[in-house]
Amino acid sequence: MRAVRAMRAGGPEVLEVAELDQPSPGPGDVLVEVAAAGVNFIDTYRRSGVYPMSYPHTVGTEGAGVVTRVGADVTGVGVGDRVAWASAEGSYAEYQVVPAAQVVPVPDELDLSTAAAALLQGITAHFLVNSTYRVGADDDVLVHAAAGGVGLLVVQLAHARGATVIGTVSTADKERRARAAGADHVIRYTEVDDVAGEVRALTAGRGVTVAYDGVGRDTFDASLAALRRRGMLVLFGGSSGQVQPLDPQRLNRGGSLYLTRPTIGDYMADRDELLHRAGEVFGALIDGRLTVTVAGHFTFEKAADAHSALEGRHTSGKLVMVPQG
Structure with a gap:
């Protein structure tokens, strides 16, 4: 499979497309064929070394796709399910292993690209306005x-x-x-x-x-x-x-x-909270109370361009990474 890797700590130029073996899900995990991955500042922090990481590593934490395999001891998620996740390493890849506890179901009314674009930032906005400070x-x-x-x-x-x-x-x-x-x-x-x-x-x-x-x-x-x-x-x-x-x-x-x-992990610390926030975000997108603006789609080969655009604050809305153009 193809994946975007940060080969060392540095600028967008350290991103390379690599050919890797397709991973296998372990106990409690699912293997997902990735349809789209969200591009977020946390990806640039990990790529640049602001957040300590091992190198090389596959970039990306947010995505959406279809489950192709499930590991042992997985319940509630099955092959063929449409799912999204907000905080699992390695989303800029054609396939990704994600802990089953971290995936949320994507309603049929929502396309996978929109789900990938909306989940992390949607949950972030949700906890900022509802929990960190409850706006009135x-x-x-x-x-x-x-x-x-x-x-x-x-x-x-x-x-x-x-x-x-x-x-x-x-x-x-x-x-x-x-x-x-x-x-x-x-x-x-x-x-x-x-x-x-x-x-x-x-x-x-x-x-x-x-x-x-x-x-x-x-x-x-x-x-x-x-x-x-x-x-x-x-x-x-x-x-x-x-x-x-x-x-x-x-x-x-x-x-x-x-x-x-605040950081997102502390506001989806258990599965009930994750499902609650994701459900509210997806529900608001479906009924039109919330709109996500996708500012651009980038193929793996253009990952450096996506990071440059995000870090240069040249975007208005969300950037999305897709395996193929």
Whole structure:
């Protein structure tokens, strides 16, 4: 089978297409013929060495496909089932072994490419808005990279809860996308000197109750400065780089602020929670309450291009990897 491998820690150029033996499922595992894999920042962190990994390794953690074999002791999943997963290593491959406990059923009304595009970021947006900070109608919400994959979903979910949503973007096209998703106000950070000042102007000087920041280094200071008293900064990623260590007194001086750094694994820690969140995301996609924007499909040979586009923040929506063009 063919797979995309990170041969060493480094930039997108370290990605190569390799020919590997088809794996076999062990006890508790299923073998899936991969139809599509989601491209996510965690893939770039593992490729680059931000997250320590062994090399070479097959890239990707999210995907969808059809079960072709099941290992011993597997119940509830069978050959021919359409499934998706959000956190299993090795998704940029024609076949992948996935623990049966980590796969979720894909409804017939949903195509596999959409399932692969939506699951990880959909679950992320779901726990950010429902669990990390439960957004309500009285909240003012700041969403950085509001036209990105997670950003568009957070905007939609926060808007559906009745919150006033302020998004930040870099271009007019991304502003259009953010507004279409439900952003009430959009700040083009490339055209202003003080993002936090703009946020406060839009909130009568109060600031926002919660800031969702997946950008990291470039936006962190503005996120803190945009919070109202006892506001929460939810730092869920670092697309511009990792944030430097923080003096806790900054939270004190900012108004008894809260800072959290959530990760998806802690919000789908058991199978019931995984199935609940996945079911809500897929259900919302099917009935139209949630829309996922696929910004592009890339074949394995173009994996480096996909990573370059994602890291360069040139995308609006989700990138998907497919075995064949």
